[in-house]
Amino acid sequence: MLLEKSTLSSGGSGAAGAFLSPKICSNSSYTSFVNTAFNFSVKFYKENFSSTIRQNGILRILKSEKDKIKCKNPPKEIENVKFLKQNEIEFINKEIAPFGGYFFRDGAIIDSKKIIQNLTKDIEVKENSFAKKIKYQDEIYEICSYKAKGVIVCTGSDIDFKELEYINLKKTYGHRIDIKTDAKLPFHLHKNYSVSSSKNDTLHIGATHIPKYRYSEKEIKKELEKMIKEVSSYIDLKNFTIEKIHFGARSCSFDFFPVVGRVIDHKKTLKKYPYIKKGSKVPSSKYIYHNNLYIHTAHGARGFVLAPYTAWMIVEHIKNDTSLSEDISTERIFLRFARGKQLTIY
Numbered sequence: 001m002l003l004e005k006s007t008l009s010s011g012g013s014g015a016a017g018a019f020l021s022p023k024i025c026s027n028s029s030y031t032s033f034v035n036t037a038f039n040f041s042v043k044f045y046k047e048n049f050s051s052t053i054r055q056n057g058i059l060r061i062l063k064s065e066k067d068k069i070k071c072k073n074p075p076k077e078i079e080n081v082k083f084l085k086q087n088e089i090e091f092i093n094k095e096i097a098p099f100g101g102y103f104f105r106d107g108a109i110i111d112s113k114k115i116i117q118n119l120t121k122d123i124e125v126k127e128n129s130f131a132k133k134i135k136y137q138d139e140i141y142e143i144c145s146y147k148a149k150g151v152i153v154c155t156g157s158d159i160d161f162k163e164l165e166y167i168n169l170k171k172t173y174g175h176r177i178d179i180k181t182d183a184k185l186p187f188h189l190h191k192n193y194s195v196s197s198s199k200n201d202t203l204h205i206g207a208t209h210i211p212k213y214r215y216s217e218k219e220i221k222k223e224l225e226k227m228i229k230e231v232s233s234y235i236d237l238k239n240f241t242i243e244k245i246h247f248g249a250r251s252c253s254f255d256f257f258p259v260v261g262r263v264i265d266h267k268k269t270l271k272k273y274p275y276i277k278k279g280s281k282v283p284s285s286k287y288i289y290h291n292n293l294y295i296h297t298a299h300g301a302r303g304f305v306l307a308p309y310t311a312w313m314i315v316e317h318i319k320n321d322t323s324l325s326e327d328i329s330t331e332r333i334f335l336r337f338a339r340g341k342q343l344t345i346y
């Protein structure tokens with residue numbers, strides 16, 4: 001059963017593009033994680049929701065000489081990739097790509113709302129059900145008068161439960177727009193903004209990044225004008241009209257990895273091992289956990305790339321007791337909280 005405080009897709013997922021694009025120009029463990037998830041998720045959407053994925057490939061434009069050196073090699077996890085020099089790039093204004101770009105044939109965009117409808121069609125969805133408290137008694141959870149043996153919290157950027165106060169996430173808001181235009185683009189494109197391939201005279205453009213949001217019509221107008229001005233330098237947006245403006249929040253952990261796994265009872269754990277606060281190492285197997293309470297969130301700006309992969313991981317963990325990668329664990333978040341570190345995004 002899925003409890004949703006508003007309506008399906010009313011959170012960040014409804015606002016997203018949603019572009020499926022690999023991460024480039026870095027050899028970090030996060031890059032490797034994103035790209036492994038990219039391969040998993042593209043396959044997942046194609047096998048399960050083929051009518052909702054548009055796999056026209058994505059061209060990632062390199063932005064500077066520094067980028068060109070950093071991005072000398074394409075990501076090692078990704079196949080079907082070709083480097084294009086400036087003079088080999090077609091359909092867009094070549095001047096925006098003096099350093100060339102990588103064309104990823106598997107890059108895609110998906111219809112996020114349709115995917116969510118399909119994903120939830122065989123389960124009970126209770127809209128307008130605001131989970132305010134997680135009540136637990138006699139091994140049963142009770143939320144909004146529904147009872148269950150286990151709960152997975154996937155409330156995106158809103159984590160308002162006292163059990164989860166140690167999960168400190170940063171919100172970044174953003175807009176995406178759909179425009180009607182005569183401009184034609186046969187593939188998806190990304191430089192500072194992403195532009196989808198054209199379908200039914202429509203292009204999806206996104207997304208802006210606003211760290212601190214205060215509603216102001218003037219600010220929104222300025223922000224959208226900036227986005228359109230830049231995208232107009234990529235392609236000639238002939239006779240365009242803005243059809244729809246989407247808005248949502250992304251939630252992000254301090255190291256960008258999602259937060260997926262069992263929820264630690266931080267109060268009981270710190271009471272039993274107070275020296276964790278001073279930096280002593282206590283194996284996580286000794287931590288105290290809430291029974292059958294899990295979390296799946298903080299997918300940042302890449303939820304549609306990462307979440308099928310992490311959802312598969314957590315299902316395997318719950319059903320078959322497989323171990324979860326430390327990179328996405330609740331333990332790393334708990335330790336930061338216990339040692340009083342502030343949320344700083346690297």
Ligand SMILES: Cc1cc2nc3c(=O)[nH]c(=O)nc-3n(C[C@H](O)[C@H](O)[C@H](O)COP(=O)(O)OP(=O)(O)OC[C@H]3O[C@@H](n4cnc5c(N)ncnc54)[C@H](O)[C@@H]3O)c2cc1C
Pocket residue numbers: 003004005006007008009010011012013014015016017018019020129130131132154155156157158173174175176206207208246247248249250251296297298299300301302303304305306
């Ligand atoms: C403008 C924008 C563009 C983006 N573009 C891309 C992209 O191109 N590609 C990509 O992969 N990702 C993109 N993302 C990121 C992606 O949308 C998110 O990572 C993903 O949607 C997060 O999904 P979620 O299910 O964790 O959160 P959400 O989609 O926010 O879902 C959480 C849901 O929980 C509900 N909820 C919250 N609290 C409660 C409660 N107490 N009780 C009941 N229900 C509750 C909310 O109403 C919401 O519907 C973008 C995000 C934004 C904002």
